[in-house]
Amino acid sequence: MTHVQEYDAVVIGAGFAGIYMTHLLSEGGYSVRTYEAGESVGGTWYWNRYPGARCDTPSEFYSYTFSEELYKGWTWSSFYPKQEEIMDYLNYAVNKLNIRENIHFNTAMKSADYNEENKRWEIHFTDGLKVQAKYFIPAIGGLNAIHTEPHRPKIKGLENFKGVYQHTSRWSPEEVNLKGKRVGVIGTGSTGVQTIIEAAKEAEHVTVFQRTPQYVLPVKNPKLNSEQMKEMHDNFHSLDRRVLAHPTGMPSFPVLRNYSALENTPKERQQFYEQLYEEANGFQMIFAYNDLMLNEESNETLAEFLRSKIKETVKDPETANELLPTYLVAAKRPIVAKGYFETFNQNNVSLVNLRKTPFVDATEKGLRTTETEHELDIIIFASGFDVGMGPIRDSNIRGRGGVLLHKKWEEGANIKTYLGACHNEFPNFLPIGGTHYPLGVNVIGPTQVMGKWIYDLINHFDKHGIEEIEPTLEAEETWTNHVNEIGEMSFYSTVDSWFNGGNIEGKPRRILGYAGDFLMYQEQIEKSLDYKAFIHSPKLTHAINEK
Numbered sequence: 119m120t121h122v123q124e125y126d127a128v129v130i131g132a133g134f135a136g137i138y139m140t141h142l143l144s145e146g147g148y149s150v151r152t153y154e155a156g157e158s159v160g161g162t163w164y165w166n167r168y169p170g171a172r173c174d175t176p177s178e179f180y181s182y183t184f185s186e187e188l189y190k191g192w193t194w195s196s197f198y199p200k201q202e203e204i205m206d207y208l209n210y211a212v213n214k215l216n217i218r219e220n221i222h223f224n225t226a227m228k229s230a231d232y233n234e235e236n237k238r239w240e241i242h243f244t245d246g247l248k249v250q251a252k253y254f255i256p257a258i259g260g261l262n263a264i265h266t267e268p269h270r271p272k273i274k275g276l277e278n279f280k281g282v283y284q285h286t287s288r289w290s291p292e293e294v295n296l297k298g299k300r301v302g303v304i305g306t307g308s309t310g311v312q313t314i315i316e317a318a319k320e321a322e323h324v325t326v327f328q329r330t331p332q333y334v335l336p337v338k339n340p341k342l343n344s345e346q347m348k349e350m351h352d353n354f355h356s357l358d359r360r361v362l363a364h365p366t367g368m369p370s371f372p373v374l375r376n377y378s379a380l381e382n383t384p385k386e387r388q389q390f391y392e393q394l395y396e397e398a399n400g401f402q403m404i405f406a407y408n409d410l411m412l413n414e415e416s417n418e419t420l421a422e423f424l425r426s427k428i429k430e431t432v433k434d435p436e437t438a439n440e441l442l443p444t445y446l447v448a449a450k451r452p453i454v455a456k457g458y459f460e461t462f463n464q465n466n467v468s469l470v471n472l473r474k475t476p477f478v479d480a481t482e483k484g485l486r487t488t489e490t491e492h493e494l495d496i497i498i499f500a501s502g503f504d505v506g507m508g509p510i511r512d513s514n515i516r517g518r519g520g521v522l523l524h525k526k527w528e529e530g531a532n533i534k535t536y537l538g539a540c541h542n543e544f545p546n547f548l549p550i551g552g553t554h555y556p557l558g559v560n561v562i563g564p565t566q567v568m569g570k571w572i573y574d575l576i577n578h579f580d581k582h583g584i585e586e587i588e589p590t591l592e593a594e595e596t597w598t599n600h601v602n603e604i605g606e607m608s609f610y611s612t613v614d615s616w617f618n619g620g621n622i623e624g625k626p627r628r629i630l631g632y633a634g635d636f637l638m639y640q641e642q643i644e645k646s647l648d649y650k651a652f653i654h655s656p657k658l659t660h661a662i663n664e665k
């Protein structure tokens with residue numbers, strides 16, 4: 119009989135969340151093994167290495183804050199770090215935390231089954247490896263396309279195309295050189311916008327295939343000098359407090375006018391928006407007034423201003439018109455970038471409005487729309503992800519009675535979790551950073567809050583000899599209803615996007631994350647600390663009473 123290696127915990131993925139969980143568990147004395155499909159740590163940042171890939175959260179807060187030594191041992195070069203620098207940072211973190219040996223690379227998960235008899239998870243990998251663990255902790259995130267094909271529009275005859283095509287989340291720089299090429303970019307989300315700006319610098323021609331126009335907030339990316347880094351390090355003692363107290367976990371962006379946008383006259387607002395457009399950085403404009411994300415009329419004042427800037431920037435009025443978004447600002451994931459609209463003034467960039475002239479098919483030479491054939495050497499799919507459901511479907515996770523999680527979730531029509539981290543019928547399955555995680559919040563904040571929460575939960579149950587961590591159906595219902603109610607009330611439900619599944623044809627439209635802010639999220643976490651949401655056994659009741 120082949121020996122199956124057993125661990126206390128198996129973590130899947132070595133991005134920010136996976137590294138943090140690996141650290142907590144190994145430091146806590148648990149045997150932990152982490153499996154990563156890529157050849158390096160990095161997670162999302164490992165896979166998304168397309169040209170121009172950069173973070174839109176300030177580096178000061180795109181860092182682990184749980185360890186002073188770790189925080190102070192690293193120097194960021196700029197306000198918004200590039201993909202390569204984040205990779206370097208995560209490699210630094212893994213070395214410093216001394217957990218590299220816990221991570222097994224080039225190993226992609228295929229499926230996981232809960233064995234009710236021995237109360238262990240059996241995890242299978244694509245290379246045939248099989249391991250067992252008491253706690254199964256996927257840290258694969260929601261924006262994930264590792265196991266199967268990433269999301270791409272279905273274009274008839276793509277196999278006939280003689281050029282190269284790549285999805286941005288599967289980028290291999292060795293295969294794609296944009297210089298002097300005719301490049302087509304499909305998608306204008308954060309990824310598409312970053313890619314288009316870079317491609318426009320070196321390609322012979324860039325054809326942008328746009329389904330929905332986007333607001334793009336202006337950004338500056340100052341280099342960080344040693345004095346600024348020193349200040350960041352010196353402020354470490356107040357860092358957590360500042361992050362936890364900010365609605366998005368990014369204290370660089372305070373609410374500038376703590377009243378409604380409607381309380382200013384149109385002239386005052388215009389002046390203020392103009393000033394911010396010149397001086398403010400990234401997400402800051404969304405926090406110009408305190409109700410831009412709460413009141414549609416207020417939001418419309420900013421939307422109209424940003425549309426006026428597109429018209430002012432893009433010289434060809436017809437192109438400018440096609441680039442005008444009509445939905446609420448930040449109802450889709452906000453995009454920050456420098457020089458996006460300006461690219462459309464270059465002779466080598468053209469725009470195709472897919473709503474007016476959709477794809478017909480791919481040909482040997484390129485992509486045909488109802489208007490014309492666009493000849494291309496390279497097609498870049500910046501078309502996003504099947505967020506939430508994709509990674510879960512690909513992972514084939516079976517709980518009690520062999521029930522598959524994605525079937526239980528009715529392929530997205532009936533998603534249920536408890537705090538996004540626990541599932542009824544799936545004992546000791548404790549995913550971090552996926553479905554029902556906060557949407558509009560710097561991901562590092564909830565990752566650390568939830569990572570610690572999961573660790574404490576394991577520790578608590580373990581200490582009391584309780585074998586299975588499983589929330590009650592009622593707890594799952596209550597949390598899910600809360601997520602859905604807030605989601606329905608939020609701007610996120612007003613336009614199709616990956617936030618609500620509307621980015622993918624045929625996908626059930628359900629809010630996939632927590633639409634409340636970081637403070638509301640922490641309140642929910644705080645409320646859960648009595649562990650009353652878990653299935654009660656006499657042992658557990660005793661443990662809770664002891665608390």
Ligand code: NA7
Pocket residue numbers: 261270271272304305306307308309310328329330451472500501502503614615616620621
């Ligand atoms: P996004 O934000 O989901 O953007 C994907 C883009 O691809 C977006 O413009 C989509 O148009 C477009 N898309 C998707 N499907 C199609 C089809 N079928 N036809 C044409 N165009 C399509 O993904 P990103 O990778 O840019 O960003 C993901 C996250 O990474 C981002 O939120 C940040 O957190 C970082 P749509 O707007 O849906 O009409």
